[in-house]
Amino acid sequence: MFSVTVRDHIMIAHSFRGEVFGPAQKLHGATFVVDATFRRADLDADGIVVDIGLATTELKAVLAELNYRNLDDEPAFAGVNTTTEVLCRTIADRLAERVHAGSLGEGARQLAGITVTLHESHVAWAAYERSL
Structure with missing residues (x-):
């Protein structure tokens, strides 16, 4: 299997519902390094x-x-805890829509899958892998 990865970043604000999140239940910011791997x-x-x-x-x-x-405040995330894992899936699914629409070129229609990894820091990250 061959792969190519491209990288960018995002800065967001959000809060979580649920005791498991402790102080992250309050509004806070996060900066993620985002890797998208195409296979x-x-x-x-x-x-x-x-x-x-x-x-x-x-x-x-x-x-x-x-x-x-x-x-x-985003309607797409109403009632959803926007955890790192959820954001990985969201970004992967949105990239998949662009692949299917031809936005990455006709050759990209033969991609087997996409993996999106969000790095919260140098010691913690999450990923979501999906087929195309």
Whole structure:
């Protein structure tokens, strides 16, 4: 399996519901380094997994929908704890929609999957992997 990863970051605000979250129940900010990894079994006719420029552009566009936002105010997250894991899945699903729409080029339609990893710090991160 071949893979290509592109990286960006987001800064968000949010709060959590539930005692398990302790002080994070209050509104707080988070900055995440975001890695999006695109996978395929074989390279395309151009010898690539995905166009890195298009992958970078589309990741930036997906993250722009979240960046500098209080996620508690976003209708898409109503009633949802926007944990790192939930945000990984959201970003992966939004990237998958862009792959299916052709935004990453025709060759990207043959991708096998996407993994999105959000790094909370240098010692903690979460990821979500999905098939395409």
